[in-house]
Amino acid sequence: MTSTTDRPAAYREPSWWDKQGDLIMRRPFNEWTFTHMNWLMPTERVARGATHLPLPVDNQPLDVTYRFENRDYTLAELHRRTFTTAFVVLHRGTIVHETYPGAFSGPRSRMQLFSLSKSVTSILVGIALDEGLIGSEKDQITDYRPDFLGTAYEGNTIAELLDMTTGVGDLETWEVPDSGIKQFEQTIMGGGDIADVVRAATRTAPAGERFNYSTFDTQMLGWVLEAATGQSLATYASERLWQKLGCDRDAYYWLTRGRPRTAIGGGSLNATARDVARVGLLMAGDGVVGGEQIVPQDWVRRSRGNDKPQLAVGALGPSGYDHYGYANQWWTLGGDHFDAFTGLGVHGQYLYVDPDAEVVIVKCSAWPTQDDARRDAETVAALRRVADHFAR
Structure with a gap:
């Protein structure tokens, strides 16, 4: 058991105020909170551009069944069983199916994306590397954040952050009250400096040796990006991504309550499902939008998988499900869907990209719990089936 002397300065014994995160994420309240985070937390706008690029729409019924645990289910059953709030399917850049089962959801609703934000942070890092604002992925974290000298992150590289192989931090589990991620959440909601928690x-392992899913790693990645660009995460995302995509609405990051206020690069982006689908189109199209190379092609390709054995499908260990691998802050799938990959967020947020099938699927949800292996496996089975339907 951790003693009080081992805890960061920002940590306090949890009170009712500290348990806001649990209340925000509890059903049925989370169907409302996941579309109204700007009512609950400080925010910074990710402004869309003056040019709007509408997505073509050919919305049609999607009469698809998927098989899970030796039974066939319809998509309507998927939405009921996995608490879907938004479901948008694009094929060859056109919206072919769109539904919003959530009580407070619609095309203009900005959805809490949780760790799907990590995949967007990776895109922004790829852009910054291409611009020369970040020198190399082999650069050390402390080249940009020298205030982390003397911490466990000293000596780690940006590449290790991207792959989550820093070897820093415990197993990310929401069920343990004193875990690092729960201390992080309580500090975000209750005040204090989250940098103290990360420091x-x-x-727990040598750098580069094993995968350990870590919101701390992506938070560090976001801080490196801000230091390198001289801009906040929201401003850089607006100028380099949101304005280029021709999005429907401004997005936003919610910020920590305590000062210095900071965005959570691993979990606080909120955007409409359609605009998230635009991010998926960017990745399905090798980083090109409207004939302009927004993200380097090689950066997009490396997000579909790599040859590192510790990141292969089925090899992630206790912090990843067996049907996933990992690459560049994205989850890879392998098998018959070798090029398919997905961004993920707790409580059932998905950005599924299948370049071969030319399919992008956004599924937002309000699961009762942060993680659920069974609901995740069922969702992946359904998304794969939808992609196969359009690939025929």
């Missing part, structure tokens, strides 16, 4: 993380 207190300890080394």
